[in-house]
Amino acid sequence: MSMILMVNEKGRELTIAEKTNYLVFMINAFQSLEDEIVMETVLRLASLRSWHSLSYGHFQMELCLNPDLIKKWKRMIKKESDDAKKLGVHLDPLSSLEVNFLRNLIEEFLEVLDH
Structure with a gap:
């Protein structure tokens, strides 16, 4: 699956047929x-x-609508921070393919629909 995550990260533009097949997959x-x-x-x-x-405003709205997730979010952030410290790296969640995958997939889907 990690190869699938990197399909659009290779630096080349996919054809509309390739994008459609990727989305179907x-x-x-x-x-x-x-x-x-x-x-x-x-x-x-x-x-x-x-x-x-998520945008900051949308993120805040979702947390307000789902107060039980605040504790889960804080636990997750602490664990990510601790893991980054152990590895001696800077924590930048937005650089992760997994974090941006769904957003990029939706954008890709909308682009295919436009064609």
């Missing part, structure tokens, strides 16, 4: 959650970590 993956390996990989792409890519 991802739709099929999200519809195949009964397979344990697919489920583990795909659900990681739609996890709470993807909220890093």
Whole structure:
């Protein structure tokens, strides 16, 4: 699945046919959650970590609408920070392919619809 995450990161523009096939593949993956390996990989792409890519206002609104998620969010941020410290790296969640994947997939879908 990591290869699939990097399809658009290779620096070349995909043709409309390639984009369509890519989107069909991802739709099929999200519809195949009964397979344990697919489920583990795909659900990681739609996890709470993807909220890093929300705008600040939208993020605040979602947290207000879902107060139970505030504790989960804080735990997740602390764990990410601790993991980054252990590795001696700077924590930049927006540089993660998994964080931006869903947002990029939606943008790709809308672009294909425009064609």
